[in-house]
Amino acid sequence: MKKYDQSQLLKNLPEQFFASLVSKVNSYIEKGYDVINLGQGNPDQPTPSHIIKSLQMAAEQPENHKYSPFRGYKHLKEAISEFYKKEYDVDLDPESEVAILFGGKAGLVEIPICLLNPGETVMVPDPGYPDYLSGIALANAETVFMPLREENNFLPNYKEVRKEDLEKAKLMFLNYPNNPTGAIATKEFFAETISLSKQHDICVVHDFAYGAIGFDGKRPLSFLQVEGAKDIGVEIYTLSKTFNMAGWRVAFAVGNRSVISAINLYQDHLYVSLFGAIQEAAYTALTESLECIRDMNQLYEQRRNIFINGLKKIGWEVNAPEGSFFAWLKVPDGFTSQEFSDYLLETVHIAMAPGSGFGTFGEGYVRVGLLTEEERLQEAVERLKTLSIFK
């Protein structure tokens, strides 16, 4: 059989760092170990039943068996606009300021392709969600990393960015509540971002994947709630985490019309639109009671409290995340992130993601996903205690 070479474009794609963690974890499971897997970001709870029922009913409607309209159902876009009004008091025109996406990941990877020419520059948080780099590679664009430091509450310090990088930059990714650090953004930070963007003509993409998850009574801010945001950027919102619908692949972009129009144009050439029944279920999720979101938030907050308090009790000095379902923990002295992650898997069969997989400034940390039952989190604390490596 003839072996075809992959294109240079594919060869430019970054390595999927977490593939190696998954295979290490699986090898321990195959050997029969009871691994507590805190290394991944897959919501463990089911999709609320009213959304599943809506899919079941919609799947039976012949109308949904046809190609759905290019750019999606009008009533879904109207529901998205109403959801943003209800949740954030943001006004959106459903036709020109909303684009339906096949999951947030697709939108995040499409945007650099939609807006950049080869060699143009994107500002990216470090540590950060690795898929931003995939879109940048596919657009043949360049990356400037913005360090997220604990002393600055994991917000980038724009004063640290070189002037020539700001001049070159065309696009910037931000993500709050943040994966992997669990930090949330302030209104002042978003306002500073908008002013910087206007000054240097940088389009801002705010990834709001964890928008529904904020703790201690702090409701995460939508970027679009801050004045001027729609002039300079878009927000990507996914149903994956808010409604435990990660497998359903449904999300949307909202905000700046020219960006929305570029996404729609690009998608016209790749897809028709999402399966109509999925769109109907997304409509149900956004328009019916949002009590399920508050319940989910409470569940993660309870897990966070149990886990973080447990770690503090055994002497691991950690800070509690303010949002998202991740905890970002400093590794004890004497280990790199990778060494510590390997050590935990080998000794107590707990998987945590090494922070270095999220970028250079992730070194010295591990990321924990609070995506397992309270009892398992408690057991993880008990197992960690047996190591006697914390003061």
Ligand SMILES: Cc1ncc(COP(=O)(O)O)c(C=O)c1O
């Ligand atoms: C920061 C961040 N952005 C975007 C996504 C993509 O989510 P989805 O493609 O399921 O919408 C994830 C998923 O883990 C994420 O952590």
